[in-house]
Amino acid sequence: MYNFTNILFRMKILRFSPIVLLVILSNTANAENIKPFTSDGCSAFPDGTTKHKKLWLACCKAHDYAYWQGGTYWQRLAADKALQQCVIEAGETSITNLMLVGVRFGGSPYIPSTFSGAMIGPILGYIKH
Numbered sequence: 001m002y003n004f005t006n007i008l009f010r011m012k013i014l015r016f017s018p019i020v021l022l023v024i025l026s027n028t029a030n031a032e033n034i035k036p037f038t039s040d041g042c043s044a045f046p047d048g049t050t051k052h053k054k055l056w057l058a059c060c061k062a063h064d065y066a067y068w069q070g071g072t073y074w075q076r077l078a079a080d081k082a083l084q085q086c087v088i089e090a091g092e093t094s095i096t097n098l099m100l101v102g103v104r105f106g107g108s109p110y111i112p113s114t115f116s117g118a119m120i121g122p123i124l125g126y127i128k129h
Contacts, residue, residue, distance in 0.1 A: 039064040045102055049092070059086035067107065080104055 039061045041047045048055030063086075066079035080103045084096045105111060 037065060037068045043106065045099060056087045056090045056092060059083055059090060062086065063103065076107065080107070 041057055041064075042060035045060075047053060047057040047060065060083065063079055063083040066082065067076070071079075080100060083103060084100045087093075087096050087099060
């Protein structure tokens, strides 16, 4: 005769085993899979004004670094807002909203582009690499 408690226990284990396995495998990162940091500056946006050609280039590089590190939706939003604030502090308030819209759209993991951020994940949308 079967032990009813033993059967229930096995059923619970079997039900959660795939979830545990998925969590373990999805959070695994190998050093050989991490690409070295690179920056293309402000991607499709100018690196500065016509007078000061690299005025906010450092802001864009810091933004690229934040994207390279990966993260959640909220970390991406914080990186995008930090870019906006950095450009304001560089003295160019007139273009910051345009830049913010550009990085929110162009940096989305759901929009295929050559300069989408590293916060891209095939299943979750955002991952840390």
